[in-house]
Amino acid sequence: MNLTARLKKVWFIFLSKIIGLFVNNKGSEIILFGARDGQYYMDNSRALFEWFINHQKRGSYYWMTSSPLVYKYLKSKNRPVARIDSIEGVMLLNKAKYAFYSNRLLDFAVHHMAVPSALKIIFLSHGQSVKNTRLAVNTGIDRGYQRDTMKASAQMAFAVTTSPFMAQVQAKSNGLNPESYELTGFPRNDWMFNPPEEAYKEWKSFTGGRKYSKVILYAPTWRRNEPKTMMFPFKDFDAVQLAKYVQENNILLLLRPHVQELTNNPKCRAVIDQLTALTGNIRLATIRHFVEANFLLPFVDALISDYSSIYHDFLLLDRPMYFIPYDLNSFDQVNGFKYPYRENLPGPMINTQEEFISELNNLKNNVDYYSSHRAKLRAMIYTHVDGKSCERLAKILD
Numbered sequence: 001m002n003l004t005a006r007l008k009k010v011w012f013i014f015l016s017k018i019i020g021l022f023v024n025n026k027g028s029e030i031i032l033f034g035a036r037d038g039q040y041y042m043d044n045s046r047a048l049f050e051w052f053i054n055h056q057k058r059g060s061y062y063w064m065t066s067s068p069l070v071y072k073y074l075k076s077k078n079r080p081v082a083r084i085d086s087i088e089g090v091m092l093l094n095k096a097k098y099a100f101y102s103n104r105l106l107d108f109a110v111h112h113m114a115v116p117s118a119l120k121i122i123f124l125s126h127g128q129s130v131k132n133t134r135l136a137v138n139t140g141i142d143r144g145y146q147r148d149t150m151k152a153s154a155q156m157a158f159a160v161t162t163s164p165f166m167a168q169v170q171a172k173s174n175g176l177n178p179e180s181y182e183l184t185g186f187p188r189n190d191w192m193f194n195p196p197e198e199a200y201k202e203w204k205s206f207t208g209g210r211k212y213s214k215v216i217l218y219a220p221t222w223r224r225n226e227p228k229t230m231m232f233p234f235k236d237f238d239a240v241q242l243a244k245y246v247q248e249n250n251i252l253l254l255l256r257p258h259v260q261e262l263t264n265n266p267k268c269r270a271v272i273d274q275l276t277a278l279t280g281n282i283r284l285a286t287i288r289h290f291v292e293a294n295f296l297l298p299f300v301d302a303l304i305s306d307y308s309s310i311y312h313d314f315l316l317l318d319r320p321m322y323f324i325p326y327d328l329n330s331f332d333q334v335n336g337f338k339y340p341y342r343e344n345l346p347g348p349m350i351n352t353q354e355e356f357i358s359e360l361n362n363l364k365n366n367v368d369y370y371s372s373h374r375a376k377l378r379a380m381i382y383t384h385v386d387g388k389s390c391e392r393l394a395k396i397l398d
Contacts, residue, residue: 193387
């Protein structure tokens with residue numbers, strides 16, 4: 001961060017504290033929403049924000065952003081939006097009763113020190129994965145996240161979870177007690193049951209209306225440490241064979257690495273470029289193509305992952321899953337897991353391309369021998385499987 005940006009941040013922290021001396025949130029019905037450090041319009045916060053607006057619940061709702069593009073987009077849609085780094089944004093921050101966020105306090109404020117102590121904070125989360133996150137990782141806790149998380153936890157009204165089990169295993173990540181969680185389900189998972197019109201439009205635009213025998217999404221987790229993520233890390237990897245297989249069988253294979261992998265991970269990028277150059281049946285589907293993964297998942301027939309929270313979301317659709325945890329032992333040592341990984345996998349582990357092609361043949365022939373494993377894990381992760389998370393959450397505020 002350059003000196004100008006630092007001074008700007010200090011100025012808005014100071015401004016928030018001064019405004020807080022003259023403005024309060026007594027009797028307020030203002031509710032704020034934000035996501036991904038204010039840079040994106042997405043995730044659980046977006047799903048809940050749109051639900052409140054569409055259902056005309058009592059109150060005033062504002063999306064908080066530090067992105068000029070997001071601000072412009074929401075203005076064009078006539079949706080209430082304010083810049084985090086503006087006088088209007090700081091005023092709203094001090095007037096609001098609630099603030100919903102999915103990542104950290106930067107979702108709706110320039111810094112955790114700018115957040116008024118009277119504001120009731122509600123953590124929606126980006127997702128609940130099997131891997132440890134935030135304060136619970138085995139090594140390398142990010143100090144910025146630690147300060148932000150502890151500040152948020154100290155004045156949090158509640159956090160959202162999907163089951164009592166997940167509240168128990170997630171609590172350590174956020175410095176909370178399991179009793180601090182409300183069992184509502186994730187707002188964005190409502191899209192899995194009732195995809196919005198925008199999701200259908202995105203999919204049709206992406207595919208050009210073409211039909212495929214199967215759509216498969218490969219979405220590995222983002223790794224905080226070295227070595228970086230690798231896709232198809234098989235000793236017998238054969239790009240030509242794989243490209244030929246999916247093309248001959250009319251399979252669409254979508255690759256969704258973390259967007260940073262495309263710029264910071266040359267080896268991963270090389271594999272992706274090689275595959276996508278061989279056939280149009282293998283395509284990138286990153287956050288740049290589908291901002292919302294849960295807009296994409298309803299159109300996916302099978303998922304390939306490792307430790308990403310996306311496979312917990314995909315459980316709701318009860319469709320086949322495959323796993324490539326090629327660095328399981330080292331990942332367990334450095335990062336760790338919330339619950340036993342191997343024992344609860346809702347799909348087979350794949351170690352070679354030969355095994356991968358074999359599983360694709362099973363998928364093609366609709367052979368599904370892991371449905372009971374999926375049902376077992378889904379019962380652990382989800383209490384509600386009904387697409388009514390936003391409704392339950394809103395009732396808590398009534």
